[in-house]
Amino acid sequence: MTTSWTAFGGDLHLDLTGRRAAGSGLRAALEDALREAVQDGRLAPGTRLPSSRALGEDLGIARNTVVEAYGQLTAEGWLTSRQGSGTTVAERAAPRRTAAAPSGPTGHPAARYDLMPGRPDVSLFPRGPWLAAARRALAVAPHEAFGYGSPRGRIELRQALTDYLARVRGVRTDPEHLVICAGFTQGLGLLCGALRERGARSLAVEAYGLPPLHAGARAAGLTTLPLPLDGSGARTDLLDGRPGAVLLTPAHQYPTGVPLTAERRAAAVGWARQHDGYVIEDDYDGEFRYDRQPLGAMQALDPERVVYAGTAAKSLAPGLRLAWLALPDALVEPVARLKQVADTMSPVLDQLTLAELITSGTYDRHVRRCRLHYRRRRDALVAALAERAPRVRVTGIAAGLHAVLRLPPTAPPEAELVQRAAAAGLAVSSLGWNRSDAALDPVAPPGLVIGYATPTDHAFPGALDALCELLRDC
Structure with a gap:
């Protein structure tokens, strides 16, 4: 043989x-x-x-x-x-390589306390329930699920999301209008590509936002046009015929924390209808409102003009790379086609597991647990600052995983504060880093954007002590 x-x-x-x-x-x-x-x-x-x-x-x-x-x-x-x-x-045979010094968020040296915004407490990831859901999903998954499938994603997850989003966020969609993508960053890139194919050349964005997302839109060939912000959210009443779409965070503006009012929402939808444009609703942390029931998704006002974008990054973990787009009819085919070109499809097992987690009710229970955890974190932050740094104002609604700290005009410049924080072992973000156009807010008081989710329970009191010490003299 x-x-x-x-x-x-x-x-x-x-x-x-x-x-x-x-x-x-x-x-x-x-x-x-x-x-x-x-x-x-x-x-x-x-x-x-x-x-x-x-x-x-x-x-x-x-x-x-x-x-x-x-x-x-x-x-x-x-x-x-x-x-x-x-x-x-042999253990002694291979040369030992010197490990590179670890870096913190956005390239900062590793800090003792990570207070960078936009990051969940990944220690809350439901390992046991996730493993149990994966086993159940594997037991019933058809063989064809593990072959090449639709770039839109597995039907099990799209159906589960259809029901969940309708119940929890008021989203009006169905499995045929949902596309699963590898995080919102990819989803936005696919949308920008589809919009450019339709003739769009620019994207309106909020004057304060996440710079990497705006950079991604520009990389897709769209120029970004900043919209001013005030206490009612983005000035959607100032939209004109130039952009092909507008990117908004209506439930909890990132990073300032204000919700978009009903009048501003209606203005954005009216603009989209009048100019054949689209609103991209980034619902990045819509599950986490602490003082009242969150506002429903803006998408329900007009599913043919508003793209709803959701993600599991905050509720579960960024490492899953799972997000979803609820699309109007005209964008389903081009976005699905671009998704297929980008990476064929998102990983199947994680989609099946998330679908099982949602349909079993485990996802709801996990979100409620996280909501209580983060609310307590925010309450502790607000109370500590009120007692030990009373001239610092915490602004924005009680929601999400971060808070904006507005400092008095006599405070040091933001860049100096960030450097002082790093010297004290704190990784923090300045409000100005998130500003799209300084000309739209030239006299804004200094501020910091503080994420309160990442430190572990045993480290969080120390992080609060270090932060209050930093801000006490401001």
Whole structure:
């Protein structure tokens, strides 16, 4: 019977051809190849090597040649060999590489306390329920689910989201109008590409927002046109015929924390109808309102003019890379086509698991648990500042995972405060970093955007102490 290399255990790529051509004998060539693989770190300490029989079969050489090469390298200290345990790379053989210093958010040196905004407490991720949901989903998933499927996403998740979003956020959609994407960043890129195909050349954005999202829109070929903000949210009454769409955070403006009023919502939808434009509703943390029931999604005002964008990044974890778009008829096909070009489809198992988590009611219970956790965090932040830094104002509604701290005019410049925070072991973000156009808010008082979700429970009191100490003299 012909023996195939596919019949044996762990694969190991070794190229002996060049070494033999250079005049090395077969055993010497094998020793050199193995020694080099260990030296350059390709074979890490503790790596178990194939048996002499398996490696000999793979390389087409005699087993005894492999045995002799292993023996020589063991004698030199590169490998270790024990009866019944096989041959492994010796612990002391590979050079230790110096690890690069870890970096904190947005490239800052690693801080003792991470108070950067937009980040959930990933320790709350429901590992046990997620694993149980994955098992249930795998047990009933059809075989075809693991092949190439629709770029729109698995029907199980699109159906679950249709029901969930209608119940919780008032979204009017159906599975055929939903597209699952790898995070909102990808979703926005797909939307911008589809809008550009339709002739759009610009995207209106809120004067304060997340710079990477605006940069992504520009990378897709759209210029960004900042809209001023006030206590009622974005000035949608100032929209004109230039942009093809407007990107808004109506439930909880990022980062200022104000909701978009009903009049401003109606103005945005009216503009979209009049100018054949679209509103992109980024509902990034709509589940987390603490003082009252959150406002329903703006999308319900006109599903043919408002794109609803939701994500699991805040409610579960950013690492899942799961988000969704509820699209008008005219955008479903172009967005799905661009999604297929981008990455064919989103990972199936995570989609099936999230669908099971939602339909079983586990997702609702998890969100309620997180809501209570984050509300307590915010309450603690507000109380600590009121007592120990009373001249600092916490602005915005009680919602989300961050708060804006408005500082008195006599406070140091934002950049200096951020540097002082870093020296004190705090990673914080300045309000100005989120500003799209300084000319729209030239005399804005200094401010910080503080994320209160990330520190662990045992670290959060220390983070509050360090923050209050930083701001006490402001």
